[in-house]
Amino acid sequence: MRIIVPIRQILDPRGFTVSRRHERIFVNREEYIINPNDKNALEVALRIKDTGGAEVIAVAVGKPRVDDALREAMALGADAAYLLTDEALAQTDAAGAAKALAKAIEKIGDFDLIITGQETLDTGDAQLGPWLAEYFGIAQVTNVREATVSDGALRAKRDWGTGYAEVEAAPPVLLTVAPGANKPRYPHGGRIMAAYREWEVTTWGAEALGLDAADLEPLTEGRGRTFPPERTLGERLTGSPQDVAADLVQQLRLQHVIK
Amino acid sequence: MDLDYLQMLMGEEEVVVEEEGEGYRNIWVVAERVGDELAPVTLEMLNQAQQLASTLGAYVMAVLVGGDETLAQELIYHGADKVFLFDDPALKDYALEPYIKALGDLFAEKMPEIVLCGATDVGGELAPRLARRLDAVALTNCTGLTLDASQRTLVCTMPVYDGEYSEVVAFSPEVHPQIVTVQPGVFGLPYRDEYRSAEVETVAVDLDGAQPRVKVLNVVAEAEREPVPLPKARIIVSAGRGMGDAEGFALVEQLAAALSGEVAGSRGAVDEGWIDEEKQVGMGGATVRPDLYIACGISGAIQHYFGIQDAKFVVAINRDENAPIFKVADVGIVADAKEVIPAIIEALEA
Known part of the structure; x- marks a missing residue:
């Protein structure tokens, strides 16, 4: 069984503070981590590997620094890693990155499962998984909490409405894992050393993937940022319990805090 | 408020959508059902779509997969200028493959300028597949939608880092359709106007080769x-x-x-x-x-x-x-x- 796990490297939120008052982000330490939701996806893949055996391959698009994320993935248990990087790939947007990942997965070939995070923390993008499933024309299960493989069939528990659903599908299947679905493991010390000293991250550029500049042209453009309003001193509600309760419920609905 | 609208309110004239025209047109809302009702986010999207439509000079089209005439009328009462209804009983319960076939075929024919889906379990997995199928891109989990009128592009607000702040992202002008998933509870509910009338067109889809690939074994409720x-x-x-x-x-x-x-x-x-x-x-x-x-x-x-x-x-x-x-x-x-x-x-x- 071959499982491909596309991961993304993001700026570590513990390294910056957001000032609502100045509407700015102050970066104190520029450090990068694996998108936490992708780490949940890697954990799902590694648990399948632990129970029934599997070859887990991590793939990522971006700048050369993304190498670190892939080595961390190997330290956690991935068997191989591919970094898709060059000048064009480092600057593309979600659609371009998806195309690059699709081409790389095609080139790696013979996969049974693709497992990735449901969303990325740094862009809010939640389209990669289903986008890839459509590219390959395969089944998909989104917002997965747990997944197992037995007798060649995939079984998964996924978020559904206010509860969850248990589903079954025959590979190839794409899974997106729900944020916080599991507690990712810590890397083994020996594997960290090996990931940096012994193992290789294979690097492919756009040309190796058969993509040209037009394929990687961004389809979206950034128009800046907005910040939530600063917290103000709260309001006091007074009156009989019934009046206060009615006021409160109305306010919560107006503010879209509850439905 | 003009006379046409007054007449419409009086129930004397229905919204008539001009179907002729070139290129990518109109704002399409992919309706979602929860049990026998429309999901609140569907109505919220109709509200927002009406506002965008008035700026663009476009119509608000709703597409309802697997619903019935009653729900189609509800869509009209809440702001749809026309409803496309897939009433095939095989589409009653949601399954990705048949739904994506129905929507993909319809959109390939009708060429929407903008498509709104709910950022829900269902909309969240349909929208990116539609984006790939229609050679476009999706912007997901949006909490704000405005228009860059000069380019006719949507400008979307996407919360990042658990809502610490938001990135504002616009589609490039050459992207069609512009597909968005909209977070529930962000836009207000529209006024329900029972005197509003418009056309419901029943459409069919060839489900050959679109059988569900994922089998649901068990659903555990709230x-x-x-x-x-x-x-x-x-x-x-x-x-x-x-x-x-x-x-x-x-x-x-x-x-x-x-x-x-x-x-x-x-x-x-x-x-x-x-x-x-x-x-x-x-x-x-x-x-x-x-x-x-x-x-x-x-x-x-x-x-x-x-x-x-x-x-x-x-x-x-x-x-x-x-x-x-x-x-x-x-x-x-x-x-x-x-x-x-x-x-x-x-x-x-x-």
């Missing part, structure tokens, strides 16, 4: 749902020593259930033995960042505040008007929580 870990919970109702006794604490549990939220407690509640230590919020316990945090009978010592400073909306109920919790609350209620909570539960059910 009542049996597993508790959400506190750091991930969207709504938390938390008890402090001020609840007085186990009976008071039971009220907090009832309020949490009424809001489909989680129960938590301060150090005091844990010490009293009302709640397990793992449900403690604040220093020594969990750090939470829910959309709504209701502190009942919690004085709000700094240790507690550390655990809730990232909560988006804080409600405090406490008898002591000088309790520090009121300094960090968005809404404060100076009263006995035991009297107010039952009234809140009642108001929620009303």
